Amino acid sequence: MQSQLPLLPEQASNFAGNVDALMLYLLIVSVFFSALITGVIVYCFLKFRRKHPREIGASIQGSVPLEAVWTVIPFLLSMLMFGWGASIYINYRTAPKDTLDIYVIGKQWMWKLQQPDGRREVNELHIPANRSIKLILGSEDVIHDFFVPAFRVKMDVIPGRYTTMWFRATKTGRYHFFCSQYCGTNHAVMGGWVTVMEPAEYSAWLSGSSGEANPAAVGAKLFEQLACNSCHLSTDQGRGPSLNGVYGSTVKLSDGTRVVADDAYIRESILNPKAKIVLGYQPLMPAFQGLVTEEQILNLTEYIKSLQGQPAPPPPAPTAGKR
Ligand code: HEC
Ligand SMILES: [Cu+2]
CATH class of the missing domain: 1.10.760.10 (Cytochrome c-like domain)
Structure with missing residues (x-):
């Protein structure tokens, strides 16, 4: 829905729509309450200012209904944030069973990727559209982070252990990926492109690989x-x-x-x-x-x-x- 907005990258994965909708919700709630609170502050500042030096303020006893309202509404709004965020997170952390597993190794300052059949790539990742992809990430030196903005997914890449992430690309095309954890001099150029292809095209691309060892x-x-x-x-x-x-x-x-x-x-x-x-x-x-x-x-x-x-x-x- 917001993909027409030039502010956001394209929505090209199963997660993108939901992540953006949640983001929009957070934004609306934050802007609404910021405006409301600022408005009330300014209003009270003018309305209740001391008009002559001897003035004594009215004594206010409080109001239970008013307090209930400003407790219950923010509570419900924030529980929605929590529940919605948690459901996206759980979905993102539990990869489906039938994934295509691709190994990704980060090192200063490049990404080495390997397809299940052994085909290797550097700073390029080719994947079929509409297929669940699982990346298994490792690092040879320092902490990196694999980030594909168009898919709204990212994951830290940590030396000494594996991390994983999954997604399903929903649109063919080429999408930029980045290292999004500062990792040294050439951190800024440590990135590349994901190419999402039709499944048939992907098989053709794979079979064209130059007999690299499986x-x-x-x-x-x-x-x-x-x-x-x-x-x-x-x-x-x-x-x-x-x-x-x-x-x-x-x-x-x-x-x-x-x-x-x-x-x-x-x-x-x-x-x-x-x-x-x-x-x-x-x-x-x-x-x-x-x-x-x-x-x-x-x-x-x-x-x-x-x-x-x-x-x-x-x-x-x-x-x-x-x-
Ligand atoms: C000296 C004998 C020996 C050698 C050599 C050896 N292993 Fe093992 N390995 C074992 C024993 C005994 C166990 C079970 C006890 C344990 O968990 O440490 C085991 C457990 C494992 C397990 C866990 C298996 C399970 O059922 O959960 C893996 C995986 C494994 N080894 C892989 C390897 C690989 C790969 C190599 C070569 C790089 C290797 N091992 C070399 C003896 C050996
Ligand atoms: Cu890096």
Whole structure:
């Protein structure tokens, strides 16, 4: 509705309309009450000023109905702000299940993005329209923030952990994205463009990619190179649990709690395995903190994801002894 206003960027995602409507509501409430209060101040200033030096003010006893009115109306207006804001926030924080997952890595001062099939881009993001997209964001150095004004979504990108955000682009076109967390000298130029395409166009664009290595395949190689497969076999016979189907499942931990094996859990399991010990296993996995780059973690994660319900993927290392 307000998209004609040149003040606001285009509305190009599922969130944009609702965020703008809430913003307009906040604006109207704020302007209305600012004007009302200023008006009353000026009015009272003129009306009740002391007209001659001996004047004594009338004694006012208060009014219950008046107080009820100015308590209940602002209460309802602010609860509407809260409820409406919370519902947008919850929707934004809970990504639907069938998302297209794209990895985004921020570093001073560029964005590296990777499509699910492995195609990489720098400062460019191609996505299909009307498809739920989930960005999984990580940083190689300092805090950045991924912001697409036309989609009304942004998320901090923090070193040492993953953050995620999701949206559905509703209109094809090209939209600017920015780093919106000051991150050093070239912060201002740390941005790029999202290109939203028709799904068919997007598939064509993807298939035109120049045979870059698929992240799951790179991850499979790493899995051997780092000797992960000496403990993680395709069956539960190894020293570590089988990773088949672990991604997205609920893992029971030795302290009795449960955790959903998402990207953040896999990442932590690799970097700092002692943080959460799988029930029934010894804490003997070495920490890979400092030994693997963000990109390698991402590849390993993709590989582990690809193990969903497959019978026997990792080649068991011949040396894997039982204990
Ligand atoms: C010395 C044996 C050993 C090696 C090498 C090893 N792990 Fe592990 N891993 C374990 C054990 C034991 C556990 C279960 C106990 C725990 O949670 O720490 C585990 C747990 C995990 C989990 C959590 C699994 C679950 O079911 O929740 C992941 C993910 C994982 N390892 C990935 C890796 C990756 C990737 C590598 C290679 C970079 C690797 N591991 C190397 C022994 C090992
Ligand atoms: Cu930045």
